[in-house]
Amino acid sequence: xxxxxxxxxxxxxxxxxxxxxxxxxxxxxxxxxxxxxxxxxxxxxxxxxxxxxxxxxxxxxxxxxxxx
Amino acid sequence: xxxxxxxxxxxxxxxxxxxxxxxxxxxxxxxxxxxxxxxxxxxxxxxxxxxxxxxxxxxxxxxxxxxxxxxxxxxxxxxxxxxxxxxxxxxxxxxxxxxxxxxxxxxxxxxxxxxxxxxxxxxxxxxxxxxxxxxxxxxxxxxxxxxxxxxxxxxxxxxxxxxxxxxxxxxxxxxxxxxxxxxxxxxxxxxxxxxxxxxxxxxxxxxxxxxxxxxxxxxxxxxxxxx
Numbered sequence: 001x002x003x004x005x006x007x008x009x010x011x012x013x014x015x016x017x018x019x020x021x022x023x024x025x026x027x028x029x030x031x032x033x034x035x036x037x038x039x040x041x042x043x044x045x046x047x048x049x050x051x052x053x054x055x056x057x058x059x060x061x062x063x064x065x066x067x068x
Numbered sequence: 069x070x071x072x073x074x075x076x077x078x079x080x081x082x083x084x085x086x087x088x089x090x091x092x093x094x095x096x097x098x099x100x101x102x103x104x105x106x107x108x109x110x111x112x113x114x115x116x117x118x119x120x121x122x123x124x125x126x127x128x129x130x131x132x133x134x135x136x137x138x139x140x141x142x143x144x145x146x147x148x149x150x151x152x153x154x155x156x157x158x159x160x161x162x163x164x165x166x167x168x169x170x171x172x173x174x175x176x177x178x179x180x181x182x183x184x185x186x187x188x189x190x191x192x193x194x195x196x197x198x199x200x201x202x203x204x205x206x207x208x209x210x211x212x213x214x215x216x217x218x219x220x221x222x223x224x225x226x227x228x229x230x231x232x233x234x235x236x237x238x239x240x241x242x243x244x245x246x247x248x249x250x251x252x253x254x255x256x257x258x259x260x261x262x263x264x265x266x267x268x269x270x271x272x273x274x275x276x277x278x279x280x281x282x283x284x285x286x287x288x289x290x291x292x293x294x295x
Contacts, residue, residue, distance in 0.1 A: 003119065003170055003197055009208045009222075010215040011193065013070065013118040013172050 069252035070213030072106055072116035073239050074174045074191045074205070075222075080232030081176035081189050081262040083107050083114035084239035085213075086247060087255035089121065102255025107269075110148075111139035113177030114262040118212040120169035123196065126159075127152045127171070142177030142190045146202045149173065153199035171196045172212045178264040187264040211242070214250050218242040232261055236270060240278040 004012045072085040085106035092098035108115045108128060117124040131137040131148055139145040160168045173194040178187040191205040193212070209222045221242055230238065236259050247254040257279070260269045270278075 003172055003195055003212075006215065007219050009205055009210045010219040011118075011172060011195075011212040012215060013170070013213050 069250070070104075070106060070118040071211065071215065071218055071243050071246045071253045072118045072172075072174055072213050073209055073211040073215075073218060073222075073242050074114075074116060074176045075209040075226065075230070075235040075239055076176075076189050076191060076205070076207060076228070077230050077232040077235035078228075079263070080235065081114065081178075081191060082232060082235040082239045082259060083116050083174070083176050083262060084236070084243060084257060084259040085116045085118075086243050086253045086257055088247075088253055090252045098252075100252075100254070104255070105258070107258050107260055109260070109267040109269075110137065110145055110175065110177075112262075112264075112266045113139055113142055113145045113175055114260050114267050115145075115176075116174040116212070117171060118174075119171040119196070121171070123156075123169045124171040124173065127156070130155055139177070142175065142179050142192065145175050145177055146192055146194070149175070149194045149200040149202070156196060156199075165197075168196070173200075174210050174212060176262045178262075180264075209242075214246060214253055217246045217249055221245055232263075236261065237278045237282060240275060241282045244279060244282065 002014065006012050069088070069090055070085060073082075074084075075082040087102050087104045087106060089101050089104040090098055091100070104121060106117050106121070108117070110128075110131075115128075128137070130152070134151070136148040136151060139148055156168075175192045175194060177190065179190055180187045191210050193203040193205065193210055194200040195203070207228045209218075209226055211218050211222070222238070225238055225241070239259055240257055243253070243257045256272070257275055258269065259275055259278075260267055262268075
């Protein structure tokens with residue numbers, strides 16, 4: 001819970017109910033976070049992506065037709 | 069929410085708080101109850117709490133179970149909170165630090181002078197977010213909760229030469245003025261005087277007298293701008 005110093009000798013303390021309610025609406029937080037974080041499945045990993053291949057732009061030259 | 073204050077006077081430390089608890093999201097529908105106790109005798113010291121009251125009361129209950137609830141000096145009080153950091157670490161080991169409830173304690177008490185001189189009045193702030201590492205107040209009042217109005221008023225009216233009786237009146241004023249502006253603060257004001265001899269709470273009648281006195285002074289102040 002964020003307890004904020006607002007000046008020497010003065011500390012703002014948000015209400016606990018506000019903290020728990022806003023945490024409940026926060027998608028990144030769930031009731032599981034109060035009883036321990038869930039274990040990530042080690043077998044499921046993102047396959048590292050190869051860096052994109054950069055190609056030089058190709059310029060198609062239009063044939064210059066010279067009329068006689 | 070809360071407004072809890074501790075004021076150092078020449079002959080006492082004043083500990084005071086409101087008694088309102090709020091339920092619900094302040095952005096929407098809320099309910100209040102005015103039965104919250106927020107100041108406590110802690111041996112010869114005084115405590116005021118702000119934040120998660122259930123956590124604070126659990127800590128005080130654990131102090132009682134472990135025989136830590138009767139510090140005779142402010143330093144013994146601070147040492148008890150070093151223990152509180154340890155049992156909080158056990159209680160909340162399953163919760164990431166950012167998800168743990170938070171409680172703030174304001175501790176007021178005296179440190180005897182080993183040379184036999186007068187004891188020193190000290191006020192500490194103990195924050196669960198920082199494992200109750202002691203933070204020592206300077207000569208200004210210490211306040212927690214919704215302190216914005218009280219900060220301004222204490223800057224206007226506090227003086228280090230203030231007596232205990234006047235500091236009690238100032239504490240009542242800081243709390244009632246905050247309550248007049250922020251509905252999350254309210255209920256009965258409770259005030260205690262801490263001296264080197266111990267902790268004593270003011271009676272409801274004595275606090276009522278201070279409230280009436282402050283209201284009449286407020287009325288007088290208003291006439292400065294309406295006459």
